[in-house]
Amino acid sequence: MNIWSIMLIAGLLTFGTRLSFILLLDRIKVPDWFRRGLRFVPVAVLSAIILPDLTSPNGTLLLSWRNPQLLAGLVAVLVAWKTKNVILTILAGLAALVVFQLALGL
Amino acid sequence: MIAKTRKLEFWSGVRDEAPILLGVVPFGLLFGALAISAHISIPAAQAMSAIIFAGASQLIAAQLVGAGTSGLVILMVVFVVNLRHALYSASVAPHVRHLGTAWRLLLSYLLTDEAYAVTITHYNRAGDSPDRHWYFLGAGLTLWSAWQASTAVGIFIGAQIPANWPLSFVLPLTFIALVVPSLKDRAGVAAALVAGMIGLLATNFPYKTGLLLAALIGIVTGLLIEGWRK
Numbered sequence: 287m288n289i290w291s292i293m294l295i296a297g298l299l300t301f302g303t304r305l306s307f308i309l310l311l312d313r314i315k316v317p318d319w320f321r322r323g324l325r326f327v328p329v330a331v332l333s334a335i336i337l338p339d340l341t342s343p344n345g346t347l348l349l350s351w352r353n354p355q356l357l358a359g360l361v362a363v364l365v366a367w368k369t370k371n372v373i374l375t376i377l378a379g380l381a382a383l384v385v386f387q388l389a390l391g392l
Numbered sequence: 393m394i395a396k397t398r399k400l401e402f403w404s405g406v407r408d409e410a411p412i413l414l415g416v417v418p419f420g421l422l423f424g425a426l427a428i429s430a431h432i433s434i435p436a437a438q439a440m441s442a443i444i445f446a447g448a449s450q451l452i453a454a455q456l457v458g459a460g461t462s463g464l465v466i467l468m469v470v471f472v473v474n475l476r477h478a479l480y481s482a483s484v485a486p487h488v489r490h491l492g493t494a495w496r497l498l499l500s501y502l503l504t505d506e507a508y509a510v511t512i513t514h515y516n517r518a519g520d521s522p523d524r525h526w527y528f529l530g531a532g533l534t535l536w537s538a539w540q541a542s543t544a545v546g547i548f549i550g551a552q553i554p555a556n557w558p559l560s561f562v563l564p565l566t567f568i569a570l571v572v573p574s575l576k577d578r579a580g581v582a583a584a585l586v587a588g589m590i591g592l593l594a595t596n597f598p599y600k601t602g603l604l605l606a607a608l609i610g611i612v613t614g615l616l617i618e619g620w621r622k
Contacts, residue, residue, distance in 0.1 A: 287463025289436050296453065296470040297443035303474050305500035307481035308488055316482050323615050324476045326583040328448060329574060330610030331473055332567040333584040334591030334603050335455060339564040341592055355561065362565050366572035372418065375569035376562055383558055 354386035398526045405530025408510045416506055416535065417542040419447045422566060423454065424546020429559040430458030434547055441543040445536065446504065448570070449473040455563045461600040468604055480508040484528075487515045491525055499525060502532025583614030 307314070340359035341349055351357065362379035369375065420441070427437035432454060444450050449470045456466045480503050488496055511528045553559055575581050587610025594602025 289432060289457060290439075292453070292457070292463045292466055293436065293440050293443050295467055296449070297445070299467065299471045300444055300446050300449070300474045300477065301501055303471070304477045304481050304503040305497065306478050307485045308496050308500050308503075309493070316479060319615065321479060322618065323611050324479060326580065326611040326614035327472055327475065327607070329571055329580055329584045330587035330607040330614070331452065331469060331603070332571045333588040334606035334610065335452065336564050336567050336571065337588035337592045338595045342595060347592075347595075355564075358561070359564060359568065362568045363572055366569045370573040372566065372569040375572075376565045379565035379568070380558060380561065383561055 352390055354383055354390055354392060357386045358382035397521060398523045401521065401523045401526035402530040405510070405514070405527035405532075406534045408514070408527075409507065409531040409534040412506045412510065413534070413538045416447070416538055419451070420539050420542025421546035421549065422562065423447065423450050424543040424548070425550030425553065426451065426546075426559065426563055427454045428547055428550030429553070430454045432457060434551070437547050438540070438543055441540055444470070445501070445539065446470075446474050446477075447539070451563065451566065455567075456600070456603075458560065458563075459600070461603075465600050465604060469607070472604075472607065476505075477503060480505075480512075483512060484508065484515070488525060488528075490522070495525060499528050499532065502529070502536060504532070504535055507532040507535050577618075579614045579618040582617045583610040586610045586613040 336359070340356045341347055341353070343353065343355040348356070358379050361382035362375050365371075365378040366375040423441065424437060427440065427450075428434070432440070437454075440450055440453070444453070452473060453466055453470055456469065481500065484499075484503065488499055491499075507528070510531045514527050514531075515524060550559075571584060575584060587606045589606075590609050591603060591606035594605055596602070597605070
């Protein structure tokens with residue numbers, strides 16, 4: 287699948303989701319478990335992307351202090367937790383990555 | 393007289409949406425720049441903002457495209473991430489029932505988190521003006537314009553950034569900045585940890601299907617733990 291067909295189908299799916307109740311399912315009630323489950327979707331999807339990204343930056347698992355991405359990611363988690371600020375988190379994570387890469391001689 | 397209330401509704405929608413743009417524009421910039429670093433072409437990156445028009449799922453899609461994920465998995469992830477819009481759709485539906493199909497199609501297209509937030513507040517306020525969909529339109533179009541423009545600027549910035557800068561690392565950092573502050577209770581933390589661990593263990597599943605499995609088990613974990621404590 288090329289990028290354009292992915293984008294078109296993704297756009298249709300998103301539009302269809304937004305349209306669903308407005309156009310068709312006006313009288314159907316959303317089940318409670320569905321409503322509650324949606325809260326966990328972003329957290330679960332993003333965590334499932336973040337952790338492999340940090341622990342296997344080059345495709346192979348590297349769970350060690352010699353992995354600068356993992357260390358910088360931990361710094362970012364700390365900054366995000368303390369400040370709740372997106373820009374600060376990104377800047378701190380990038381700065382930490384550069385520092386750890388220099389310190390490890392990479 | 394009628395034209396006057398419509399104009400009034402439209403412009404109060406624009407005005408109420410404006411402060412939210414401060415939080416939206418940085419993500420538009422990020423998306424534009426990161427799409428370029430994920431080797432998505434300039435027209436495709438801009439078109440994504442117009443066709444998908446959903447911030448978090450666009451950032452995730454850019455990350456997955458850059459990682460060489462299969463199209464089907466990307467589609468399923470985008471679908472699941474945007475499922476929350478069905479709730480907005482259900483919540484807005486009674487207020488737009490009286491409108492024609494063209495209006496309902498247009499407003500559905502504009503039904504983002506940020507447009508929904510201000511519009512539903514307006515609908516829930518006292519008053520029974522039949523022209524409140526013009527407020528929805530004003531809020532929605534304001535967000536739409538800001539999203540397209542910030543994507544364009546982000547693409548321009550992304551194209552200037554040298555290839556050896558660690559720009560791809562900005563994506564996991566952005567996701568960390570989104571996830572960590574939203575972890576407010578035990579159920580959320582459990583969902584994040586379980587999804588992360590399974591994502592890690594299932595990294596080598598074909599076509600990155602491990603991501604779907606991890607997200608699903610994470611969501612179920614969150615639901616179970618929340619149910620437990622009730």
